[in-house]
């Protein structure tokens with residue numbers, strides 16, 4: 171999905187340096203895979219609760235790939251190297 175499509179569907183954007191994360195609370199099934207997967211990136215007791223820069227881009231992708239509902243998506247930024 172493109173960013174436009176995600177935002178249109180009600181996803182909220184959490185901007186990172188190398189990767190942006192998108193979350194839709196209405197799609198979330200509250201499995202907890204995200205917070206259990208990496209509490210540095212996903213922490214419900216913090217605002218914003220998603221901080222994509224608190225781990226490597228690969229780690230962000232790894233955890234989001236475990237989300238069973240599709241409530242989490244990511245889009246990698248092009249042309250960013252580090």
Ligand code: SF4
Pocket residue numbers: 197198199200201202203204205236237238239240241242
């Ligand atoms: S892993 Fe996905 S479905 Fe589970 S709590 Fe996180 S966002 Fe919601």
